[in-house]
Amino acid sequence: MYEIISKTEVVPNIYELIIKAPEIAEKAKPGQFVILMIDEAGERLPFTLSDWDAKKGAITIYFLEVGLSTMTLARLDKKNISAVIGPLGKPVSAEKFGTIVLGGGCYGIGGIYPIVKALKEAGNTVITIIEARSSYLLYNKEKLRKYSDRFIVTTGDGTKGEKGKVHDVVKIMIKRKEKINRAYFIGCTFMMMNCFNETKNHDITTFVALSPIMVDGTGMCGCCRCLVDGETKFACVDGPIFEAKDIDWDILFKRNAAYSQQEAMIYQFHSCESREV
Amino acid sequence: MDVKEKLKISRQKMPEQDPSVRAKNFMEVPLGFSTKTAQLEAQRCLNCKIPKCKEGCPVYVKIPEFLKLIVEGDFAAAARKIKETNALPAVCGRVCPQESQCEATCILGKKGDPVAIGRLERFVADYERENNLIKIPKKQPAKNKKVAVVGSGPSGLTVAGDLIKLGYDVTIFEALHKPGGVLIYGIPEFRLPKAIVEAEVDYLVKQGVKLKLNKVIGASRTVEDLFKRDGFDAVFLGVGAGLPRFMNIEGENLSNVYSANEYLTRINLMKAYLYPEHYTPIALGRNVTVVGGGNVTMDSARCALRTGAQKVTIVYRRAREQMPARGEEIHHAEEEGIILKLLNNPVELIGDEKGAVKKMRCIKMKLGEPDESGRKRPVPIEGSEFTLNTDLVIMGIGAGANPLLTSTMPDLELNKWGYIVADENGRTSMEGIWAGGDIVTGSATVIQAMGAGKQAAKAIDSYIKSGK
Ligand SMILES: Cc1cc2nc3c(=O)[nH]c(=O)nc-3n(C[C@H](O)[C@H](O)[C@H](O)COP(=O)(O)OP(=O)(O)OC[C@H]3O[C@@H](n4cnc5c(N)ncnc54)[C@H](O)[C@@H]3O)c2cc1C
Ligand SMILES: Cc1cc2nc3c(=O)[nH]c(=O)nc-3n(C[C@H](O)[C@H](O)[C@H](O)COP(=O)(O)OP(=O)(O)OC[C@H]3O[C@@H](n4cnc5c(N)ncnc54)[C@H](O)[C@@H]3O)c2cc1C
Numbered sequence: 001m002y003e004i005i006s007k008t009e010v011v012p013n014i015y016e017l018i019i020k021a022p023e024i025a026e027k028a029k030p031g032q033f034v035i036l037m038i039d040e041a042g043e044r045l046p047f048t049l050s051d052w053d054a055k056k057g058a059i060t061i062y063f064l065e066v067g068l069s070t071m072t073l074a075r076l077d078k079k080n081i082s083a084v085i086g087p088l089g090k091p092v093s094a095e096k097f098g099t100i101v102l103g104g105g106c107y108g109i110g111g112i113y114p115i116v117k118a119l120k121e122a123g124n125t126v127i128t129i130i131e132a133r134s135s136y137l138l139y140n141k142e143k144l145r146k147y148s149d150r151f152i153v154t155t156g157d158g159t160k161g162e163k164g165k166v167h168d169v170v171k172i173m174i175k176r177k178e179k180i181n182r183a184y185f186i187g188c189t190f191m192m193m194n195c196f197n198e199t200k201n202h203d204i205t206t207f208v209a210l211s212p213i214m215v216d217g218t219g220m221c222g223c224c225r226c227l228v229d230g231e232t233k234f235a236c237v238d239g240p241i242f243e244a245k246d247i248d249w250d251i252l253f254k255r256n257a258a259y260s261q262q263e264a265m266i267y268q269f270h271s272c273e274s275r276e277v
Numbered sequence: 278m279d280v281k282e283k284l285k286i287s288r289q290k291m292p293e294q295d296p297s298v299r300a301k302n303f304m305e306v307p308l309g310f311s312t313k314t315a316q317l318e319a320q321r322c323l324n325c326k327i328p329k330c331k332e333g334c335p336v337y338v339k340i341p342e343f344l345k346l347i348v349e350g351d352f353a354a355a356a357r358k359i360k361e362t363n364a365l366p367a368v369c370g371r372v373c374p375q376e377s378q379c380e381a382t383c384i385l386g387k388k389g390d391p392v393a394i395g396r397l398e399r400f401v402a403d404y405e406r407e408n409n410l411i412k413i414p415k416k417q418p419a420k421n422k423k424v425a426v427v428g429s430g431p432s433g434l435t436v437a438g439d440l441i442k443l444g445y446d447v448t449i450f451e452a453l454h455k456p457g458g459v460l461i462y463g464i465p466e467f468r469l470p471k472a473i474v475e476a477e478v479d480y481l482v483k484q485g486v487k488l489k490l491n492k493v494i495g496a497s498r499t500v501e502d503l504f505k506r507d508g509f510d511a512v513f514l515g516v517g518a519g520l521p522r523f524m525n526i527e528g529e530n531l532s533n534v535y536s537a538n539e540y541l542t543r544i545n546l547m548k549a550y551l552y553p554e555h556y557t558p559i560a561l562g563r564n565v566t567v568v569g570g571g572n573v574t575m576d577s578a579r580c581a582l583r584t585g586a587q588k589v590t591i592v593y594r595r596a597r598e599q600m601p602a603r604g605e606e607i608h609h610a611e612e613e614g615i616i617l618k619l620l621n622n623p624v625e626l627i628g629d630e631k632g633a634v635k636k637m638r639c640i641k642m643k644l645g646e647p648d649e650s651g652r653k654r655p656v657p658i659e660g661s662e663f664t665l666n667t668d669l670v671i672m673g674i675g676a677g678a679n680p681l682l683t684s685t686m687p688d689l690e691l692n693k694w695g696y697i698v699a700d701e702n703g704r705t706s707m708e709g710i711w712a713g714g715d716i717v718t719g720s721a722t723v724i725q726a727m728g729a730g731k732q733a734a735k736a737i738d739s740y741i742k743s744g745k
């Protein structure tokens with residue numbers, strides 16, 4: 001059993017979860033993730049590590065309520081969950097590369113934080129850009145600002161910062177011939193692909209954090225396989241962060257939709273059910 | 278009873294669930310012997326002077342001895358007799374390929390049917406467990422030495438069981454949330470009820486083995502940590518061959534194409550067949566195709582049938598005689614209506630606009646000259662391609678060495694396929710580190726993994742005692 005230290009809905013539909021997991025807190029590196037299980041009957045749910053504190057023995061993740069499991073986690077009133085496994089996946093290498101753009105959307109606003117911090121501490125010039133549909137959906141701003149040389153907020157409706165999305169800002173920066181050596185994007189697959197579409201022809205080494213459906217997270221099942229540079233790779237052990245130029249996006253989208261029908265039905269069913277109670 | 282009378286008794290059949298019923302449930306297929314049938318079957322043993330059966334068994338189970346105890350009606354003693362050399366008789370009685378081991382060498386098999394050794398092994402182990410006759414064995418005094426076992430498959434469980442009895446402080450680290458390795462995540466409930474595996478693990482825990490689940494060694498902790506921080510005196514690596522193989526053909530990344538590992542893990546470990554009570558989903562194919570010819574293939578095919586497929590076809594590139602699966606499983610699969618398409622090999626998978634698999638293109642094969650494994654090599658027949666309709670494909674073509682752990686141990690010698698190099702005692706190239714089971718031999722059998730565990734436990738004991 002793993003103790004939930006706190007669970008907070010930071011903005012509508014996005015939750016911050018702090019869990020006691022001292023061994024993971026001690027080993028965690030930026031870019032890695034954990035797998036959670038709510039209980040024995042639960043799914044094995046992958047979430048990006050957003051923060052950790054070895055002294056307190058705590059880890060932080062942000063999750064978006066999208067389906068049955070994340071709904072259950074959001075509404076959980078127990079103080080424990082049955083499993084936290086990790087840290088999994090390959091960390092990013094935090095060296096000095098020069099000027100780096102880091103973009104986060106949705107849960108990626110949480111997920112990008114340890115990479116921002118590590119790259120800043122490694123002596124890079126860090127430009128952080130986050131996106132949300134509207135100002136009330138932005139979170140984690142102060143933590144990100146602290147480690148960013150420039151911190152840019154975008155909103156779809158223009159209620160805060162620039163109107164638009166991360167890729168719009170990236171596009172403008174490139175147009176202005178601003179020097180960018182590297183870029184990292186975390187968010188939904190569509191957001192990452194859009195961002196990469198802006199950087200790809202401009203000699204900017206771009207990395208994205210893939211989120212294919214997973215089961216074990218240890219390279220045992222092959223569920224998370226992606227086509228990277230013409231080769232089948234397992235995102236849970238070879239990734240989840242890959243260089244964007246090599247990724248077959250089409251396969252990624254299609255494999256991620258594999259259970260959408262079943263999941264949508266069950267989610268609706270459960271949502272109605274719990275409303276009645 | 279004299280030999281003539283013995284020879285008159287025919288091999289006893291074990292009652293089974295009817296194929297049409299069991300194809301729709303996950304309950305065990307063979308139902309077990311009654312005490313009467315078991316005794317009758319055990320009486321068939323001729324008590325050979327030089328019992329050949331024993332030589333066929335990789336861990337030399339005292340077969341004629343335990344059969345004699347069955348005839349005498351002391352079933353618990355029979356179980357203990359087996360356990361002198363084999364700690365998991367309820368498992369082995371169900372999943373060992375007896376027809377190529379003990380039963381293959383039983384003298385009765387020369388002219389007729391061999392003694393049903395496997396079924397009797399299962400019988401006594403079940404009897405002992407169901408009647409609460411399992412005794413916790415006496416432990417030697419505590420040695421105050423710590424051994425870490427990485428992986429809770431049959432090899433790891435054996436090492437833990439042997440060393441705890443010798444007085445060691447034993448901790449098992451398991452990556453998954455349930456212990457048992459392939460016995461839990463791979464082999465389905467209808468072949469090996471999970472309650473049996475749980476009882477075996479429980480038995481070890483009762484003896485004092487510490488079980489740490491959800492610990493991925495190499496990620497959560499390194500082997501170096503085990504020595505330097507946790508103070509273990511020796512480490513056994515029994516991590517199995519947990520890397521799914523694919524064929525590298527066009528279309529393999531379409532959705533509804535599974536590795537057998539994923540398909541079986543979703544069903545057995547995550548209980549996807551109970552979706553949505555259990556939260557992990559699985560695609561429900563109507564027309565399922567499984568590629569391969571081993572136990573993994575049979576298990577996947579039979580799970581597909583049990584989750585509602587109307588048609589399940591196995592595509593295998595060699596002939597029936599060369600299928601590595603247990604005879605009984607092939608027989609059961611066919612009884613349940615699974616179609617075997619032998620001497621065929623997939624060359625391409627074709628999807629629809631949503632990226633889900635719809636068709637499989639295959640090529641016909643014929644048998645050529647024997648290959649390294651001694652089996653006749655299948656060769657494609659040119660121009661014989663044809664297309665099958667299918668809405669779910671499972672690749673059951675085998676597994677390789679998972680590099681997650683070994684890649685964190687640069688000093689550990691591996692062979693060219695990534696398996697750990699170990700001698701017959703399981704000793705690796707690194708001091709204090711042993712390995713055994715599928716991570717050394719490649720995909721093999723439960724009993725071979727247990728055999729490797731036994732050797733390693735002995736060697737670890739003498740290493741800790743003598744420093745060698
Ligand atoms: C390495 C990795 C890191 C991740 N990090 C985070 C994170 O930090 N925060 C967060 O909120 N989510 C993260 N995800 C996604 C998260 O795991 C899924 O959203 C979650 O498993 C959905 O579970 P569910 O049962 O609630 O929804 P489901 O009912 O399973 O799915 C609902 C919808 O989400 C889609 N979906 C299902 N699984 C995934 C998935 N793995 N990735 C993307 N979409 C999926 C489905 O296609 C469906 O449309 C990550 C995924 C991976 C692989
Ligand atoms: C579907 C299927 C059906 C089979 N049917 C039969 C059969 O009928 N008869 C038969 O004799 N054999 C059968 N086999 C083969 C047999 O199961 C294996 O040979 C045997 O289980 C190997 O045992 P093992 O101890 O080496 O490893 P495994 O059983 O593979 O167990 C290894 C364990 O180590 C864990 N692990 C891996 N990496 C780490 C890590 N880094 N840290 C911590 N833990 C880790 C894994 O999660 C797993 O639990 C079958 C195999 C499969 C896949």
Ligand code: SF4
Binds near residue numbers: 329
């Ligand atoms: S070989 Fe057969 S008949 Fe002979 S001792 Fe073994 S089981 Fe009995």
Ligand code: FES
Binds near residue numbers: 213218223224225235
């Ligand atoms: S999740 Fe199973 S191999 Fe990656």
